[in-house]
Amino acid sequence: MELFKSTNFDFLRWKWPFIGASVVLSVAGLMSIVLHGGLKYGIDFKGGALMTVKFAYPPPIDKIRAAMGQKIKGDVSVTSFTDPASVNEVSIGTELQEEKLLNVNRQTMADVLTATFGQPQSGKLEFNNASQQQLVDRLRDPLARAGVALSDQQLQTLVSNILNFRNTPPRSGLITDFNQLSGVPGVNSAIINTLKQECYLAPFNIRNVEMVGPKVGAELRTKAVLATLYALAGMLVYIAFRFEWIYGLGAVIACFHDTIITIGLFSIFNKEIDMTVIAALLTLVGYSMNDTIVIFDRIRENLKFMRREPLEVVMNRAVNQTLSRTIMTSGLTFLTVIALFIFGGPVLHSFSFALVCGIIVGTYSSVFVASPIVLFWHNYADTRKKRTRSAPAVAPARAEAVRKSPTRAVK
Amino acid sequence: MKQNLTARTVVIVAIILACVFGIIGFPRSMADLEKNWHDNIRLGLDLRGGTRLALQVQVQDAVKGEADIVINRLKDDLKKQNVTWSDISRNDPQTVQEADNVQISVKGVPATQSSAFRTLISDKYNDWVLTPTSSTDYSLRMKPSEVVALKRDTVEREIQTIGNRIDQLGLAEKSVQQYGRSGDDYQVLVQLPGVDDPARVKELIGTTAVLEVTAVTDGPFASRDAALAAHGGVLPLNSKLVKSLPRGGAEGEQWYLVSRNPVITGREMRNARAGQDEFRKWETDFTLSQDGGKRFGAFTGANINNRLAVVLDNNIVSVATIQSKIDDSGRITGLGSEEEAVDLARYLRSGSLPAGIVYLEERSVGPSLGADSIHQGFMAGIAGLIAVVAVMLVYYKRSGINAVLALILNAVILLAAVSYFHAALTLPGIAGIILTIGMAVDSNVLIFERIREELRAGKAVVSAVDAGFGKAWWTIVDTHVTTVVSCAFLFLFGEGPVRGFAVTLVIGLIANVITAVFVSRTIFDYELSGHRRMEALSI
Numbered sequence: 001m002e003l004f005k006s007t008n009f010d011f012l013r014w015k016w017p018f019i020g021a022s023v024v025l026s027v028a029g030l031m032s033i034v035l036h037g038g039l040k041y042g043i044d045f046k047g048g049a050l051m052t053v054k055f056a057y058p059p060p061i062d063k064i065r066a067a068m069g070q071k072i073k074g075d076v077s078v079t080s081f082t083d084p085a086s087v088n089e090v091s092i093g094t095e096l097q098e099e100k101l102l103n104v105n106r107q108t109m110a111d112v113l114t115a116t117f118g119q120p121q122s123g124k125l126e127f128n129n130a131s132q133q134q135l136v137d138r139l140r141d142p143l144a145r146a147g148v149a150l151s152d153q154q155l156q157t158l159v160s161n162i163l164n165f166r167n168t169p170p171r172s173g174l175i176t177d178f179n180q181l182s183g184v185p186g187v188n189s190a191i192i193n194t195l196k197q198e199c200y201l202a203p204f205n206i207r208n209v210e211m212v213g214p215k216v217g218a219e220l221r222t223k224a225v226l227a228t229l230y231a232l233a234g235m236l237v238y239i240a241f242r243f244e245w246i247y248g249l250g251a252v253i254a255c256f257h258d259t260i261i262t263i264g265l266f267s268i269f270n271k272e273i274d275m276t277v278i279a280a281l282l283t284l285v286g287y288s289m290n291d292t293i294v295i296f297d298r299i300r301e302n303l304k305f306m307r308r309e310p311l312e313v314v315m316n317r318a319v320n321q322t323l324s325r326t327i328m329t330s331g332l333t334f335l336t337v338i339a340l341f342i343f344g345g346p347v348l349h350s351f352s353f354a355l356v357c358g359i360i361v362g363t364y365s366s367v368f369v370a371s372p373i374v375l376f377w378h379n380y381a382d383t384r385k386k387r388t389r390s391a392p393a394v395a396p397a398r399a400e401a402v403r404k405s406p407t408r409a410v411k
Numbered sequence: 412m413k414q415n416l417t418a419r420t421v422v423i424v425a426i427i428l429a430c431v432f433g434i435i436g437f438p439r440s441m442a443d444l445e446k447n448w449h450d451n452i453r454l455g456l457d458l459r460g461g462t463r464l465a466l467q468v469q470v471q472d473a474v475k476g477e478a479d480i481v482i483n484r485l486k487d488d489l490k491k492q493n494v495t496w497s498d499i500s501r502n503d504p505q506t507v508q509e510a511d512n513v514q515i516s517v518k519g520v521p522a523t524q525s526s527a528f529r530t531l532i533s534d535k536y537n538d539w540v541l542t543p544t545s546s547t548d549y550s551l552r553m554k555p556s557e558v559v560a561l562k563r564d565t566v567e568r569e570i571q572t573i574g575n576r577i578d579q580l581g582l583a584e585k586s587v588q589q590y591g592r593s594g595d596d597y598q599v600l601v602q603l604p605g606v607d608d609p610a611r612v613k614e615l616i617g618t619t620a621v622l623e624v625t626a627v628t629d630g631p632f633a634s635r636d637a638a639l640a641a642h643g644g645v646l647p648l649n650s651k652l653v654k655s656l657p658r659g660g661a662e663g664e665q666w667y668l669v670s671r672n673p674v675i676t677g678r679e680m681r682n683a684r685a686g687q688d689e690f691r692k693w694e695t696d697f698t699l700s701q702d703g704g705k706r707f708g709a710f711t712g713a714n715i716n717n718r719l720a721v722v723l724d725n726n727i728v729s730v731a732t733i734q735s736k737i738d739d740s741g742r743i744t745g746l747g748s749e750e751e752a753v754d755l756a757r758y759l760r761s762g763s764l765p766a767g768i769v770y771l772e773e774r775s776v777g778p779s780l781g782a783d784s785i786h787q788g789f790m791a792g793i794a795g796l797i798a799v800v801a802v803m804l805v806y807y808k809r810s811g812i813n814a815v816l817a818l819i820l821n822a823v824i825l826l827a828a829v830s831y832f833h834a835a836l837t838l839p840g841i842a843g844i845i846l847t848i849g850m851a852v853d854s855n856v857l858i859f860e861r862i863r864e865e866l867r868a869g870k871a872v873v874s875a876v877d878a879g880f881g882k883a884w885w886t887i888v889d890t891h892v893t894t895v896v897s898c899a900f901l902f903l904f905g906e907g908p909v910r911g912f913a914v915t916l917v918i919g920l921i922a923n924v925i926t927a928v929f930v931s932r933t934i935f936d937y938e939l940s941g942h943r944r945m946e947a948l949s950i
Contacts, residue, residue, distance in 0.1 A: 052780070103770050110610070133611075167460075167778045169782065169783055172779045172780075205777070206777060208776050208780050209609070210774045213770070215771050227900045227901060231897045234896045238892060278905075279839060279901055279905065279909045282898075283894070283898075283912075286895075286898070287850070287894065289893040290894065297885070297886045325856050325857055332852045332853075332856070333852075336849035340842055343787055344788065345783065348838060
């Protein structure tokens, strides 16, 4: 099956409309950023404390917010997750503060949850948030009194099995009734009764806690920017080395354009930007380079055989020849990224969104941004040369391009 | 050509076996297989659950502590030399950046004794630089090289002590190391996989320094104000007010007046154990070093019927009356529970932290989130793989099988490399593997499209395959290099999960160059070698 046998679209004729579209999209993105008052940073760059809590029933957001607001200084945000994979989950966040205060607030968040939804006065151990060691210590004597004889090793294994059961899907950290444990290896009714005596079940489970102080937040922001700049510079150098410098510049501008549009889309769709999003951006910078290089490679190869033709025709030819590969690769990579987006879960959500947008934009920029830039430059250089000397000025300009190409492109 | 083919096939099979061994060893049963799999593929903190803490060592505490010791020695020395003074004290910088600014000011040394004073300083305190601020006043600052050495040493000892304290949790795996780009950060990174109780860890590590055993001069008082009132609003020289936390069922806090100069500090603590006395009440027994024991003996011998207090993190843990001379071991009694006694023993055993701690960053992933993440990553991977395989087979027909085989081998090599390098697999790392599938297929697509072109141009099958691989080679190299450059910077600047992503992507790309070119080619050659003259290639 072949989709693109011998296509001959005149891509570069449409360069102006597409560049126009790029500009419009970029401006829309930038305006959205301005309207929102900046980018929506995740905790990595913004700092603060963030707690992800899963409830056994749809969480009462207002109640949580009120309870937190009483005990914690500063803004407290309570939002539920939009991702379909996370059911009944909320994300509770405090704002950035100085480290010592942040630490106190982080502990207060946990305490408030226990006070509001748990039974702190009952003297029992809360089961859904208990650690291995806490359960072992709590159950050791009562189990012995109940007549269940277990060595320390056996007790550890038993608790480990119980916790494993509690933590794996579909319970995912929350059980609502101790009788659910009856299927766990090693659990009998005496053990369940002991559990009912010694422990109670809170309707929430703390899944994840993150606390980023101002110092670390600033460091991460710097690292993100530096990584991006260095990566772009590194690639500029590499491509300038393998091709002409203008190709390198064209490729880097195309990648820059991809990054700006993707960040703009993040702002328009109100997604958070954290360190993994930076990783995604760098990846798609690399990926967009790939596409651009494949086309440039072809252009270079064609220049050898098509000496008489204008650069625009050569470029068009190259794009048409690589069209099949471009669509296939983009399509396949897009498939894997969509799989990540749909199945990957809330933690990777921003990351996969960046990749999804980036792949579409990246593919398109290789044809409609990178190549036109090179074309413009060469045409500009040609016109200048035509003015300074008469006679075939087209040939020398492209002869330069040819000189740069190593002969090893043809094996 | 045929010989080459056999050699190449052998190499490929060897690689496959080495990789499979790296991943699952020689399993003798399903349980074995699972165990080997878990042992070899290490999961990162975000998939296993665990805690990651970044903290800053407050090195200024150590410099201040050193200054305190010098002040005490100086006072003794000056007294011996009959040099008078009106006040010796130090300033109190609060941040790490100001640690270099610690200085001792000596006031009121008469001009007549100034040369005696100066000689004393240059003889015995040559780590410090003396600067006169007036005819009778001086300021002492530590030499810069000494400060640097002290700060570095403090961080090392801090790491050691934190490691010891955490060790007592009995964790199979932990990591405590200095980190931060410049040495000026004094940052320590603690990573504890599988720890589902970060609050307890932070408790164990403690947040401030000092463990002291010191003489009690007055108390107990019901509040700080009551203590001050009893002394006319001014604290006596050389003493400080310390709070005692309610323990053992007692209600409310109590304040004591204790000496500023401790008899023994955490450094002299040798060992400590929890135990029960004859009434089955919990207590902590401790033993001291020889030096500490001597000093403790002298102190207790001279202070029978007076009280002393064990002060931990500036809170009194225990007050006891000295009943007899205690040489090198003692007991802290009246503890509320076994956990308290055990915890106290742990603190005493692991020595005091040389300097305070401020937590800069904490990430802890609960085990349930970890389990969910693994599940989701896995589903995404399978979905992506199926989609890609389906498309390759439909679009490239039988040659698509080549690509699929190369892809599978790619994944196997990737997992094996992760296992051999002991790299930790994180959730972004799994995303990297999934991305590698998509990008790896690119190499095959490049080659196949080229082959199709050559076939269309009328070349014979064998030379079309040759040309396809040949022409695509440099393009493949170019495209992989740029993504590797990207990942290199991600690795340098990223941490934890992001690093995991960079690592898996780079390994995947390198593995891909091998599989797409070497392995794919071998499979093609194998197909072609079977027939004398292939008319058409299923592509």
